[in-house]
Amino acid sequence: xxxxxFPGGVHPHDHKHFSASAPVEEFPxxxxxxxxxxxxxxxxxxxxxxxxxxxxxxxxxxxAGGFVSIPQHASISGKVTKIDMFPHPAGxxxxxxxxxTDGEDKWVDLVDDENFLQLSPQEMKKRIGEAGICGxxxxxxxxxxxxxxxxxxxxxxxxxxGVECEPYLTSDHQLMLEKGPxxxxxxxxxxxxxxxxxxxxxxxxxxxDAIALMKKLLASEKDLSVVPLKLRYPQGAEKQxxxxxxxxxxxxxxxPMAVGVVVQNVGTAYAIYEAVRFKKPxxxxxxxxxxxxxxxxxxxxxxxxTPFADLVEHCGGTxxxxxxxxxxxxxxxxxxPSLEAxxxxxxxxxxxxxxxxxxxxxxxNCLRCARCVDVCPMNLxxxxxxxxxxxxxxxxxxxxxxxxxxxxxxxxxxxxxxIRLVQWIDRGKIRHAAAQRGQK
Amino acid sequence: xxxxxxxxxxxxxxxxxxxxxxxxxxxxxLIPALVFAVYYFGLRSLWLTLLGVVSAVATEALIQWFRKxxxxxxDGSAVLTGxxxxxxxxxxxxxxxxxxxxxxxxxxxxxxxxxxxxxPVNPALLGRAFLxxxxxxxxxxxxxxxxxKSAVMSGINLDAIASNLQTxxxxxxxxxxxxxxxxxxxxxxxxxxxxxxxxKIFNGLIDLGTLKxxxxxxxxxxxxxxxxxxLLLGAVYLLWRKIIEWRIPFFYLLTVFVLTFFFxxxxxxxxxxxxPFFHLFAGGLMLGAFFMATDYTTTPMTKPGRIIYAxxxxxxxxxxxxxxxxxxxxxxxxxxxxxxxxxxxxxTMPKAFGKVKK
Ligand code: SF4
Ligand code: SF4
Numbered sequence: 001x002x003x004x005x006f007p008g009g010v011h012p013h014d015h016k017h018f019s020a021s022a023p024v025e026e027f028p029x030x031x032x033x034x035x036x037x038x039x040x041x042x043x044x045x046x047x048x049x050x051x052x053x054x055x056x057x058x059x060x061x062x063x064a065g066g067f068v069s070i071p072q073h074a075s076i077s078g079k080v081t082k083i084d085m086f087p088h089p090a091g092x093x094x095x096x097x098x099x100x101t102d103g104e105d106k107w108v109d110l111v112d113d114e115n116f117l118q119l120s121p122q123e124m125k126k127r128i129g130e131a132g133i134c135g136x137x138x139x140x141x142x143x144x145x146x147x148x149x150x151x152x153x154x155x156x157x158x159x160x161x162g163v164e165c166e167p168y169l170t171s172d173h174q175l176m177l178e179k180g181p182x183x184x185x186x187x188x189x190x191x192x193x194x195x196x197x198x199x200x201x202x203x204x205x206x207x208x209d210a211i212a213l214m215k216k217l218l219a220s221e222k223d224l225s226v227v228p229l230k231l232r233y234p235q236g237a238e239k240q241x242x243x244x245x246x247x248x249x250x251x252x253x254x255x256p257m258a259v260g261v262v263v264q265n266v267g268t269a270y271a272i273y274e275a276v277r278f279k280k281p282x283x284x285x286x287x288x289x290x291x292x293x294x295x296x297x298x299x300x301x302x303x304x305x306t307p308f309a310d311l312v313e314h315c316g317g318t319x320x321x322x323x324x325x326x327x328x329x330x331x332x333x334x335x336x337p338s339l340e341a342x343x344x345x346x347x348x349x350x351x352x353x354x355x356x357x358x359x360x361x362x363x364x365n366c367l368r369c370a371r372c373v374d375v376c377p378m379n380l381x382x383x384x385x386x387x388x389x390x391x392x393x394x395x396x397x398x399x400x401x402x403x404x405x406x407x408x409x410x411x412x413x414x415x416x417x418x419i420r421l422v423q424w425i426d427r428g429k430i431r432h433a434a435a436q437r438g439q440k
Numbered sequence: 441x442x443x444x445x446x447x448x449x450x451x452x453x454x455x456x457x458x459x460x461x462x463x464x465x466x467x468x469x470l471i472p473a474l475v476f477a478v479y480y481f482g483l484r485s486l487w488l489t490l491l492g493v494v495s496a497v498a499t500e501a502l503i504q505w506f507r508k509x510x511x512x513x514x515d516g517s518a519v520l521t522g523x524x525x526x527x528x529x530x531x532x533x534x535x536x537x538x539x540x541x542x543x544x545x546x547x548x549x550x551x552x553x554x555x556x557x558x559x560p561v562n563p564a565l566l567g568r569a570f571l572x573x574x575x576x577x578x579x580x581x582x583x584x585x586x587x588x589k590s591a592v593m594s595g596i597n598l599d600a601i602a603s604n605l606q607t608x609x610x611x612x613x614x615x616x617x618x619x620x621x622x623x624x625x626x627x628x629x630x631x632x633x634x635x636x637x638x639x640k641i642f643n644g645l646i647d648l649g650t651l652k653x654x655x656x657x658x659x660x661x662x663x664x665x666x667x668x669x670x671l672l673l674g675a676v677y678l679l680w681r682k683i684i685e686w687r688i689p690f691f692y693l694l695t696v697f698v699l700t701f702f703f704x705x706x707x708x709x710x711x712x713x714x715x716p717f718f719h720l721f722a723g724g725l726m727l728g729a730f731f732m733a734t735d736y737t738t739t740p741m742t743k744p745g746r747i748i749y750a751x752x753x754x755x756x757x758x759x760x761x762x763x764x765x766x767x768x769x770x771x772x773x774x775x776x777x778x779x780x781x782x783x784x785x786x787x788t789m790p791k792a793f794g795k796v797k798k
Contacts, residue, residue: 007793010455012453012455013453091447167453239793239794243793249793249794250794251794251795252792252793252794252795254794322444322445323445323446324445324446324448324452325445326452330450330451330452330453331450331451331452331453332450332451333450333452334450335445335446335447335448335449335450335452336445336447337444337445337447338444338445339444351452353452355446358445358446358452360448360454361454361458364459364512364556364557365554365555365556365557365558366557367459367462367556367557367736367737368557368736368737368738368739368741369462369736370685370736370739370740370741370742370746371457373741373742373743373790374685374743377793378792378793378794379790379791379792379793380790380792381741381742381789381790383741384741384785399789400789401790401792404792404793404794404795407450409450409451412450412451412454413451413453413454413455414454414455414457415454416457416458416459416461416462417459417557418454418458420448420449422449422450422451423449426449
């Protein structure tokens with residue numbers, strides 16, 4: 001088999017064995033859920049309910065807050081008990097709606113369109129928009145926005161991202177093994193809405209079973225193919241994936257549509273299938289709860305809004321005190337101060353590290369060793385960029401590629417001086433954004 | 441909000457490299473060269489090296505203690521500087537030479553600029569340049585010692601010149617038994633010095649037997665530079681552990697190879713494929729190309745920059761060797777290219793992935 005890849009990148013130990021072969025398990029109905037209004041990139045959703053309202057599972061409880069935004073739905077049935085600031089899966093806190101269960105899980109009415117692939121693209125897009133779907137690999141970009149490219153940017157290729165290059169995470173892998181045909185249907189829906197001719201599923205070499213299964217499913221489809229990819233981080237980053245699969249380079253500062261490509265995560269494709277066929281809103285997702293200290297690491301299908309603490313308890317708790325709790329993967333995820341935050345639509349994993357694993361080493365002077373330069377998948381100069389940010393020289397930072405950095409963390413991963421490069425780059429990005437606002 | 445767990449920015453994983461792991465690995469890679477030095481020059485080379493290392497470490501610790509900054513001598517970088525400095529002096533040096541050199545290298549070459557990562561040029565090479573300027577007689581010409589395995593300093597296979605050399609040409613005999621190979625190469629550049637013998641000596645330099653001596657290290661020279669074999673062992677280790685990257689040594693050596701092939705001959709000698717190997721093996725090139733030109737802090741970070749830097753080192757080395765006033769040019773070439781490094785970096789800034797060339 002030929003494996004494709006991109007230039008640069010690193011090879012972190014994948015740590016996937018904890019939960020790699022755990023079949024997806026249904027997480028029992030949570031007692032309460034916290035539905036954040038900011039689970040996506042764009043304007044926060046606007047609550048439609050008030051405290052005391054009774055809601056059904058799947059009922060819309062918040063509207064999209066703008067064009068680049070999504071509606072939110074109740075993920076359990078019960079009563080709205082609070083609308084307030086709650087801890088957020090990305091660290092800080094955000095406005096959210098708390099629902100307390102009635103113990104019954106009463107659903108809104110769903111449909112079952114067996115001929116869902118015959119629906120018109122407009123109807124498909126409408127259902128996807130109404131289901132409140134955003135990118136489930138972590139970025140959280142509203143999906144239907146990606147499906148509405150401008151007229152002058154025709155899309156010819158849809159790539160499903162089943163790479164899951166972040167260490168530890170296994171949820172997409174399991175989903176592909178268990179819901180292969182559904183994911184393929186999701187891909188076909190995406191292709192139809194975009195009138196794209198070609199569909200691809202990118203999967204990293206460490207998931208040979210998923211590659212084999214998808215190949216079998218796509219054997220008779222001439223426009224659909226599996227793209228086996230080399231094991232290398234960040235293989236699943238959008239621009240790197242597109243390059244590996246199609247050899248097209250997304251222009252710096254541009255979006256994938258500029259080269260006629262749309263990328264969606266395989267989990268998103270599954271949600272799209274459910275939304276279009278059943279009109280089922282996005283109220284649950286698969287999340288890997290894993291790490292060396294988790295008693296029984298699992299892949300759980302959990303309702304959106306389930307507190308992380310409940311998931312950990314369901315996995316038998318931990319064998320040792322938690323040093324770090326990471327929402328998402330360890331390369332790009334967020335370290336949480338506590339387990340109060342809930343599962344969001346982009347929560348691909350919850351990784352718990354022991355105190356020893358969470359230990360960090362003092363930052364030292366940059367050695368100018370250029371390791372960061374060698375691994376940067378965007379071909380930037382991370383070290384010089386950070387020196388520039390430290391010296392408040394934004395012009396030089398921009399020349400070193402401040403705007404092009406995808407914050408993949410490869411540079412900080414290899415830095416022998418243990419410089420928190422991504423943190424500094426982030427600071428530079430924030431300063432640059434502020435400076436630009438000031439100019440306008 | 442209560443912070444029960446550690447909150448720190450991503451990434452939350454790190455490969456296991458650290459400054460100490462890098463530095464100690466280079467130290468390990470330099471050990472074969474020391475073993476060969478002890479074998480050929482005797483234990484004195486070991487003591488001199490240790491003196492250099494201890495002085496470097498002590499100087500670094502003392503200065504850091506004075507500056508009230510964390511004392512970081514366990515990271516191996518001062519050990520490495522002391523080691524490289526000592527590798528660049530003769531095994532016959534007085535005991536204080538590596539001490540003075542190391543103190544200078546650490547104090548003026550490194551700590552004055554704020555320590556590791558801030559030095560503009562390689563501290564060990566600066567220390568060596570200082571010694572050369574202050575005690576030229578201890579750093580050139582007569583200071584070199586023969587190896588205990590050979591009566592010929594230059595490593596030249598005498599039979600390749602004439603089997604009864606001592607009687608037919610005592611002057612030539614004295615030369616090859618008393619000078620380093622590069623010195624011999626320098627002297628025969630002038631056809632008037634050894635009129636009838638230039639060509640013969642030249643043939644001796646590029647004789648396979650000579651190359652064999654140079655390869656194993658049975659030749660006069662600095663402590664750490666003599667054995668090409670030992671240095672290559674260390675180099676392979678560093679490349680394998682990904683401590684150094686291939687570009688700089690490869691292009692440095694390639695440049696020297698190509699230039700000496702075309703321009704290294706003497707009048708009427710024609711082209712020879714063994715000549716470039718003589719230039720690769722002789723003097724401090726192997727030590728320089730793998731262990732000093734690859735010093736992180738003082739070399740360009742961009743990939744094209746590394747190639748420019750390495751080619752620059754190679755061109756300068758060859759110019760000094762073939763037309764300059766010194767027999768050897770590795771140290772000065774590297775020092776000069778160290779100084780050019782910031783400029784090279786700025787001129788070769790990479791274009792971001794997907795950025796259209798303007
Ligand atoms: S500079 Fe940005 S894109 Fe490059 S390795 Fe670092 S985080 Fe990744
Ligand atoms: S990896 Fe770290 S020490 Fe090396 S050049 Fe980059 S920032 Fe500097």
